[in-house]
Amino acid sequence: MSNIVALVGRPNVGKSTLFNRLLRKREAIVDSVAGVTRDRHYGQSDWNGKEFTVIDTGGYIHGSDDVFEGEIRKQVQLALDEAQAIIFVVDNQIGLTDMDKEVARLLQKTEKPVFLAVNKVDDSKQVMDAVEFYELGFEKYYTISAMTGGGTGDLLDDMVKEFGDEVHEDPFEGLPRITIAGRPNVGKSTFTNVLLGEERNIVTDVAGTTRDSIETLYNKFGKEFVLIDTAGMRRKSRVDEDLEFYSVMRSVRAIEDCDVVILMLDAERGIESQDMKIFQIAQRNRKGMVIVVNKWDLMEKETNTMRDYERIIRNKIAPFDDVPIVFISSLTKQRIHKAIDTAIEVYENRSKKIKTSKLNEVMLPIIQATPPPAVKGKYVKIKYVTQLPTHTPQFAFFANMPKYIKEPYKRFIENQLRKEFNFTGVPIEVYFRQK
Numbered sequence: 001m002s003n004i005v006a007l008v009g010r011p012n013v014g015k016s017t018l019f020n021r022l023l024r025k026r027e028a029i030v031d032s033v034a035g036v037t038r039d040r041h042y043g044q045s046d047w048n049g050k051e052f053t054v055i056d057t058g059g060y061i062h063g064s065d066d067v068f069e070g071e072i073r074k075q076v077q078l079a080l081d082e083a084q085a086i087i088f089v090v091d092n093q094i095g096l097t098d099m100d101k102e103v104a105r106l107l108q109k110t111e112k113p114v115f116l117a118v119n120k121v122d123d124s125k126q127v128m129d130a131v132e133f134y135e136l137g138f139e140k141y142y143t144i145s146a147m148t149g150g151g152t153g154d155l156l157d158d159m160v161k162e163f164g165d166e167v168h169e170d171p172f173e174g175l176p177r178i179t180i181a182g183r184p185n186v187g188k189s190t191f192t193n194v195l196l197g198e199e200r201n202i203v204t205d206v207a208g209t210t211r212d213s214i215e216t217l218y219n220k221f222g223k224e225f226v227l228i229d230t231a232g233m234r235r236k237s238r239v240d241e242d243l244e245f246y247s248v249m250r251s252v253r254a255i256e257d258c259d260v261v262i263l264m265l266d267a268e269r270g271i272e273s274q275d276m277k278i279f280q281i282a283q284r285n286r287k288g289m290v291i292v293v294n295k296w297d298l299m300e301k302e303t304n305t306m307r308d309y310e311r312i313i314r315n316k317i318a319p320f321d322d323v324p325i326v327f328i329s330s331l332t333k334q335r336i337h338k339a340i341d342t343a344i345e346v347y348e349n350r351s352k353k354i355k356t357s358k359l360n361e362v363m364l365p366i367i368q369a370t371p372p373p374a375v376k377g378k379y380v381k382i383k384y385v386t387q388l389p390t391h392t393p394q395f396a397f398f399a400n401m402p403k404y405i406k407e408p409y410k411r412f413i414e415n416q417l418r419k420e421f422n423f424t425g426v427p428i429e430v431y432f433r434q435k
Helices: 015-023 065-084 096-105 124-136 152-161 188-196 242-256 273-284 307-316 336-349 356-369 407-419
Strands: 003-006 041-047 050-056 085-091 114-119 141-143 175-182 214-220 223-229 260-266 288-294 325-327 382-387 394-399 429-434
Touching: 003 015, 003 065, 003 242, 015 041, 015 050, 015 085, 015 114, 015 152, 041 152, 065 307, 085 096, 085 152, 096 124, 114 124, 114 152, 124 141, 141 152, 175 188, 175 242, 175 336, 188 214, 188 223, 188 336, 223 336, 260 273, 260 336, 273 288, 273 307, 288 307, 288 336, 307 325, 325 336, 356 382, 407 429
Parallel strands: 003 050, 003 085, 085 114, 114 141, 175 223, 175 260, 260 288, 288 325, 394 429
Antiparallel strands: 041 050, 214 223, 382 394
């Protein structure tokens, strides 16, 4: 698990700009995470070979200065609880303010390393203006420009030294990791408890009971894997507690760290925008996917109810609709073991390695029978295919003119791979390269 760095400071000092600057250090998925209030973000970065997660805690002061202390204290405390290091951002152009002094007093009570970043120092003439921030009582400050990146290197050099070289040891190394994700109160904890045969999690009718991601080893009926029950992820407008932000962040990280995501839906509510957001996070992280429709026992059923319900879901998740859908009831224990069996099958699909000779034997005749469309009188010829040595299924097709191969044909190739080699539930990547 990566280290966490919190960006703290009053509004409009440039925290979000610095956040974006840090995340540009490598290509990363950057989202305004679903369920997170207005301008809070999280993302991943690295520096000098050390990875860390960045939290932008912006936008937490509302109303007059009279309510400042309570709001800032609550926000900073949450950041301190989560983070291994704090970057305290101040504004050189505005200068030192009473709000900055209040934040400094709170930060000085922690034993965690705090790095004072004096932002908006855009040229050498402004460096001397930053001297007044010594008054905050920190031994050192860093003059930076989040906009241009100036000075951020020195800040990060010193910050990552605090992380040390210790490696997080996973006690479940090598086992499949299955994360149960979904909106609050869809039955994730009940599902976990039924599988484990014990009251591992508190189960109530109150949405949001689970706040942390809980890992449990499952070892029954010849199966062994790690089951991760996550906090429910709410829509942005529904997140009215600061603590909820960190619960959502841990849920998203649980998705990033797993192999297969069980997206649990409430049968009575169907698949909603928030479910789609979770689905897209899992897909972009190339995780295996199983959709589990819980509370199926509460539905009034006719002859084709299940078939029609499944069609609605597949239309919503298209074009990646090759995802298994299982209808269960955690309360009556209906099909709960089928849901797990399906997740294990998806894990095996995601880990599948196909020999190059077999790939070419199967795929080249298909390509010859249905070649890429000609472009400007030029014919694209694909001569060779191989699976790349990556953790997830990715394939390289070598052609004479790869730039002329368009998205529809790429989708055709992906569908043929799924049909011939069974990659159900797994996002796959197809690349066309110069022969």
